[in-house]
Amino acid sequence: MMIRRKKIYDGKAKTLYEGPEKDTLIQHFKDDATAFNAEKHAIIDGKGVLNQRICEYIFQQLEAIGIRTHFIRSLNMREQLIHKVEIIPVEVVVRNMAAGSLVKRLGLNKGDTLSETLVEYFYKNDTLGDPLISEDHITVLGWADEEEIEDMRALALRVNDFLRGLFANANIHLVDFKLEFGRLWENDTVEIVLADEISPDNCRLWDKETNDSLDKDRFRYDTGDMLEAYREVANRLGLMTQSGRDDIAGPVLVK
Numbered sequence: 001m002m003i004r005r006k007k008i009y010d011g012k013a014k015t016l017y018e019g020p021e022k023d024t025l026i027q028h029f030k031d032d033a034t035a036f037n038a039e040k041h042a043i044i045d046g047k048g049v050l051n052q053r054i055c056e057y058i059f060q061q062l063e064a065i066g067i068r069t070h071f072i073r074s075l076n077m078r079e080q081l082i083h084k085v086e087i088i089p090v091e092v093v094v095r096n097m098a099a100g101s102l103v104k105r106l107g108l109n110k111g112d113t114l115s116e117t118l119v120e121y122f123y124k125n126d127t128l129g130d131p132l133i134s135e136d137h138i139t140v141l142g143w144a145d146e147e148e149i150e151d152m153r154a155l156a157l158r159v160n161d162f163l164r165g166l167f168a169n170a171n172i173h174l175v176d177f178k179l180e181f182g183r184l185w186e187n188d189t190v191e192i193v194l195a196d197e198i199s200p201d202n203c204r205l206w207d208k209e210t211n212d213s214l215d216k217d218r219f220r221y222d223t224g225d226m227l228e229a230y231r232e233v234a235n236r237l238g239l240m241t242q243s244g245r246d247d248i249a250g251p252v253l254v255k
């Protein structure tokens with residue numbers, strides 16, 4: 001018998017299903033790759049499995065240093081059991097070097113180092129193309145209060161400090177990345193926790209020697225094999241099992 005699960009939300013790279021326990025969801029990582037607000041789309045066989053594995057590892061490491069996330073445990077190679085949270089409609093982008101929209105918006109040079117870590121906020125709204133917003137927009141429009149913004153900012157900077165080190169050990173520059181946060185209600189208390197995912201889909205990761213992109217920019221700008229880059233990231237983080245590729249390859253046709 002097929003077990004049918006209730007779909008809660010179908011996103012560009014992930015689907016959320018109702019979870020098996022109260023206040024939980026299942027986060028399913030798809031093979032879909034999208035860019036430029038979904039104008040560009042492709043199916044990259046095995047991407048979901050790699051992102052799930054990388055995200056699982058990063059969230060577990062963050063939990064180990066006391067940063068709460070929505071992650072509970074992995075269920076299989078593509079799916080995670082997560083806490084149901086109330087997503088704050090703000091994308092928090094952390095930047096260590098200039099790249100992407102920052103370069104375009106302010107006329108900087110790609111790869112410029114920033115004197116300090118820069119935190120930016122974008123309104124999470126596909127119809128509007130995720131516009132850049134200020135802290136005032138967030139409070140005035142009621143998306144989060146001042147205390148919550150302070151929590152998001154502090155958490156984002158802690159995540160950045162930790163991830164910079166983690167990737168530096170893998171000979172990778174963490175150029176920038178995007179985070180999403182949610183409110184986790186427990187009895188009468190509410191806490192801001194890290195939600196969504198952290199993977200090469202929402203980070204810029206440059207090889208320290210060559211400055212090669214090991215992230216979604218390969219797909220955005222057709223500059224190389226995306227899956228190979230994601231595999232390289234997983235490998236450098238020590239996440240590939242001995243069977244390596246076989247674990248993440250799709251079904252094999254038996255003749």
Ligand code: UDP
Nearest residue numbers: 093099100101102176177178201202203204
């Ligand atoms: N990012 C993301 N989702 C978005 C927008 C950005 O994950 O909807 C990530 C992106 O991968 C990069 C960082 O946030 O690591 C900064 O992205 P940027 O603002 O430069 O936008 P881009 O030009 O990449 O769309």
